[in-house]
Amino acid sequence: MNEIGFPCVVCGKRLLETRGDVISCSYCGHDEKSDFVCKDRHFVCETCRTCTPTEIILKTSVATPTDDSLFLANLLMHHPAIPMSGPEHHLLVPAILLTATHNAGHRMALESRLRQALKRANRFGLGSCANLGACGAAMGVPIAISLLIGAEYTKPEERKTVLRASAVAMTAVANLPALRCCKASVYSSLSVGTDFIRRELELGVPPVPHPTCHFEGNSLECVRQECPYFEQSKLDGDLT
Amino acid sequence: MCTTGVPILRTEQIGRRFDVKQASVVRFYTGPNPGGIWDAALDEAILRVxxxxxxxLxxxxxxxxxxxxxxPRSPMQKEGAFIQECSTRGIHVTRGLSGRRCLLHGPSVLSFSLVDESNALASGDLEREICQLLSPVIRGIQSEIPTSEIAFDQGHVIVGESIVGAFNTSYYFDYLMLQGVVHVHSNQHFTTLKITKEGTRLTCLDQIQSHVSSQHIMDAIKKSIAQNHGLQMTNMPASVRVTELMTELHQWKYTNNDxxxxxLEPLALGRILLESYLAYPPTNRCREIIAIVDEISKKYADKVxxxxxxxxxxxxxxxxxxxPGLRPSGGVVQASKKNIVPAVVVQGNITHERKVPVYDDLCEIVETAYNVTFGGTSE
Structure with a gap:
């Protein structure tokens, strides 16, 4: 296999040119003749390479067997369709929370709920955090909760639960350092959302361990060690 | 405190992150200085080359x-009135690469440009690094000034209590260029171009007093650098590449009214810009597009x-x-926003969405675009 200059989408290691071995796509799980693969056998199929953000989130969420929210979030955020910041992140949180709950054993009609969630999350446009006081990523938590409990405005208890989820998620994002970082908002919302599902809905979703950011070198606005998700070992590495 | 009322960074405070002493070679441009608007083109040519x-360095x-x-790159307030004022005084006007401030080059000021690797500058360290780079230049001109008296703040060069110069920074890929002017006498205030509430005020040219040889200044700077930093010094004569690029930049950019x-920056210098927006890693379709685009770039090497x-x-x-210094065209931005992958963009317009163009068709589109833009034939 020949090594080529591109880094792997998933792990950043150098991609190797293959001779058409059939490999499963890291996103949709589809088996396809590969052209580039990294040492860890990560491969992205032709269709997934050209997907829109909505398509890749939907396809990956439906196909993945994992209930690890953090793994799924990092996988999706590494996809080239998801930029460093932008409203694409608003779609991630509800999709990941629903997928993790589904894969943890609380089976549901996942695809239709995901479509509903993405439709609702799309209502929050660019800059809604500052313009509306509603971070789109944080709003993913109440969207997922709403779909999990079938909340409507005519159901008082469910309505209250969703509003509480919204308040908790929004407060967590507001307490992050003063920066515009959609990655941090996603990490924070996933942690809070998973806790909420476990505590309030009493569903056995695996807890999210403290996230460490995979994207800290990609943004000029990154506050590095001030961010709760900054990997301390990277700073130690800088100093040595 | 300096005259701007802002605490300034003295050279003793300079950090160690970037140190001119660590650079082994400093190169001096020794080619002709063409003068006028050509100088802006020459600076960018040197930066690119x-x-x-x-x-x-x-x-x-x-x-x-x-x-x-x-x-400056970004429009200023009341810019039209400013330009009008300049034209009545016979001052040539062009636009620079940086968005920070106006620079007035003229007989009573020394103009300088420094190009070096940007070293992934964090914005907070920029002033320090400018200190490191410019101190030898200032001391070369005014050797009686102790280094501690020279300071740089908010794009100003400050000696003692006086603002004696100004500089702009601009980037091209991993390289940084500082372009600036310094008044040749420390006992005069650097006169600036200002737009006040009362109207446009232009004062600099009324104070032309002295004539200084640029060779004399260059020698002083070299002496200063040699004494203070012990760097190896080489010359950079005007190469064919620099001259060609300067000519193209002058023709297509610095004298272009747009x-x-x-x-409005020209998409490409005297050429048609052919862009492709591809998936990552490239799919089969993307690789076909790459092959076709490479063929076309060979066929129309001087036109595309x-x-x-x-x-x-x-x-x-x-x-x-x-x-930095290179922006995707409107078509590529549109393809990015709408997730049109792959896409072919000719002169800022998307011509092929999610499909591989036929070679002959794309050639025809390129030829037509060239004829429309430059009014000639491409063969």
Whole structure:
């Protein structure tokens, strides 16, 4: 296999040119003749390479067997369709929370709920955090909760639960350092959302361990060690 | 406190992150200084060529015989009135690469440009690094000034209590260029171009007093650098590449009214810009597009400039996003926003969405675009 200059989408290691071995796509799980693969056998199929953000989130969420929210979030955020910041992140949180709950054993009609969630999350446009006081990523938590409990405005208890989820998620994002970082908002919302599902809905979703950011070198606005998700070992590495 | 009322950074406070002492070579441009608007073109040509060649710290110092005003990249308030004022006083106007401040080059000021690797500058360290780079230049001109008296703040060069100069910074890929002016006498205040509430005020040219030889200044700077930093010094004569690029930049950019008056940068210098927006990693379709685009760039080497952008990764030859000094055209931005992958963009317009163009068709589109833009034939 020949090594080529591109880094792997998933792990950043150098991609190797293959001779058409059939490999499963890291996103949709589809088996396809590969052209580039990294040492860890990560491969992205032709269709997934050209997907829109909505398509890749939907396809990956439906196909993945994992209930690890953090793994799924990092996988999706590494996809080239998801930029460093932008409203694409608003779609991630509800999709990941629903997928993790589904894969943890609380089976549901996942695809239709995901479509509903993405439709609702799309209502929050660019800059809604500052313009509306509603971070789109944080709003993913109440969207997922709403779909999990079938909340409507005519159901008082469910309505209250969703509003509480919204308040908790929004407060967590507001307490992050003063920066515009959609990655941090996603990490924070996933942690809070998973806790909420476990505590309030009493569903056995695996807890999210403290996230460490995979994207800290990609943004000029990154506050590095001030961010709760900054990997301390990277700073130690800088100093040595 | 300096005259601007802002606490300033003295040279004793300079950090160690970047140190001129660590640079082994400093290169002096020794080619002709063409004067007027040509100087802006020459500066950008040197920046680009230094970046292409991965050249060392490159210094150019010159004195302009005729006054030239270099506007900042972003439009200023009441810019039209400002330009009008300049034209009545016979001052040539062009637009620079940086968005920070106006620079007035003229007989009583020393103009300089420094090009070096940007070293992934964090914004907070920029002033320190400018201190390091410019101190020898200032001391070269005014050797009686102790280093501790020279300070740099908010794009101003300050000696003692006086603002004696100004500078702008601009980037091209991994390289940084400082362009600036310094008044040749420390006992005079650097007169500035101002737009006040009362109207436009232009004072600099009324104070022309002295004539200084640029060779004399260059010698003083070299002496200062040799004494203080012990660097190896080399010369950079005007190469064919620099001269060609300067000519193209002058023709297509610095004398182009779209750029000077409307901040519209030409897509490519005297060429048609053919861009492709591709998936990352490239799919089969993308590789077919790459092959066709490469063929076309060979066929129309003098007529077409090709850029390949990878979704989420930026310029294919760089893979670190969008390089400074090079912007994707409107068509590529549109393809990115609408997730049109792959796409072919000719002169800023999307011509092929999610499909591989037929070679002959794309040739025809390129030829037509060339004829429309430059009014000639491409063969």
């Amino acid at each position: 230094t970046c292409e060649d991965h050249g060392p 490159t210094v150019r110092v010159w004195l302009n015989k005729s006054p030239v005003l270099v506007l 750029w000077v008056y409307h901040q 400039e090709c850029r390949k952008w990878l979704r989420g990764r930026g310029l294919m030859s760089w893979l670190k996003g969008v390089p």
